[in-house]
Amino acid sequence: MSSDKQITLYYSKMSVNVHRVCMALEEAKLSYKTYPIQIAAPKPAWYLEKINPKGLIPAITYGGPDVPGDHPSPSATVITESPIIMEFIADLRPHAGLLPADPVARAKVRMFIDTVNTQLVPAFLRFLKEGASYEPVLDGVRAVQRLLPEYYENGNGTWAVGDTFTIADIAAAPFVARVRLPGKYSVGKYAAGEERLLQDALDSPEFARFKAYGVRLFERPSFKATYDEDHIVSEWRRLLA
Ligand SMILES: N[C@@H](CCC(=O)N[C@@H](CS)C(=O)NCC(=O)O)C(=O)O
Structure with a gap:
């Protein structure tokens, strides 16, 4: 199933917290694209300014036009912190059961x-x-x-x-x-x-x-x-x- 809205994940394959988000996206069967961010290296100014001032990954943008990851659209929603992103993904696809109703x-x-x-x-x-x-x-x-x-x-x-x-x-x-x-x-x-x-x-x-x-x-x-x-x-x- 594809997402109704675009999802861009700021990503590194070695990142343990990014790994959580990748698993949640797989479980929810949401399509997404990734933009690489290097761990243990200075983060680009646009990332600190527009995505995460803490300089951490994961982060996602949700919605807005499908633009390159290094030119995030002001009309997209930026979400940071892996537990919050996991809950958001669970909320997007309640039928996946990733966050129970009870x-x-x-x-x-x-x-x-x-x-x-x-x-x-x-x-x-x-x-x-x-x-x-x-x-x-x-x-x-x-x-x-x-x-x-x-x-x-x-x-x-x-x-x-x-x-x-x-x-x-x-x-x-x-x-x-x-x-x-x-x-x-x-x-x-x-x-x-x-x-x-x-x-x-x-x-x-x-x-x-x-x-x-x-x-x-x-x-x-x-x-x-x-x-x-x-x-x-x-x-x-x-x-x-
Ligand atoms: N509480 C944050 C922690 C995020 C975090 O520590 N991310 C690490 C990678 S797993 C990071 O971005 N480190 C920056 C760096 O090492 O350059 C979350 O759960 O998302």
């Missing part, structure tokens, strides 16, 4: 995203980019795992909230995938050996539910279509050397 389920989706964002993400990024200890990463994983329902063979408990795949799962997936990469490739700024301690803990029985959740996430077609592990690892090697 108020309790909606609150649970938002609490799950908040837990990922406040407890897992900062600890993981500090570990990866600044060499902080792996232990707060495990605390973050523990906090996320606590919210995961028990999984049954009949499919109950497949996803974070209820049995429907939602933006809670999309918010988690790019991070659940990346948390395994230090142990797999020894890439990052942490002290040597910390990645093994992290990986051993993640493989221990305590985190079995989180690990099994990851296996289900990685099978999701919207994840497969948007995840390029080799590219992420080579960019991390370049930027974190």
Whole structure:
């Protein structure tokens, strides 16, 4: 299905928060175009002025004429912050079920995203980019795992909230995938050996539910279509050397 209005996504393939938006757009079956923005590099003046003064991606423009990404139209709406963009995409396509109608389920989706964002993400990024200890990463994983329902063979408990795949799962997936990469490739700024301690803990029985959740996430077609592990690892090697 194509969008009624144009969507331009300011994009980098390695960006974890852009990854969320790509998954949401895939799930909602919305067509969009991308405009490349380089991470860890000065952002163009037009981007800071017209799209995101914080200089961060993702951002989207929605509506207005179909113009080149570096000439955004003043009549398009600019939306920033991955949780807000994910909700917007869910609102554009309510039938995709990415944000449930039930108020309790909606609150649970938002609490799950908040837990990922406040407890897992900062600890993981500090570990990866600044060499902080792996232990707060495990605390973050523990906090996320606590919210995961028990999984049954009949499919109950497949996803974070209820049995429907939602933006809670999309918010988690790019991070659940990346948390395994230090142990797999020894890439990052942490002290040597910390990645093994992290990986051993993640493989221990305590985190079995989180690990099994990851296996289900990685099978999701919207994840497969948007995840390029080799590219992420080579960019991390370049930027974190
Ligand atoms: N809270 C923002 C965080 C966005 C963010 O940190 N984006 C990173 C990429 S994942 C970025 O743009 N960094 C700029 C840079 O490294 O140059 C969101 O969820 O969208």
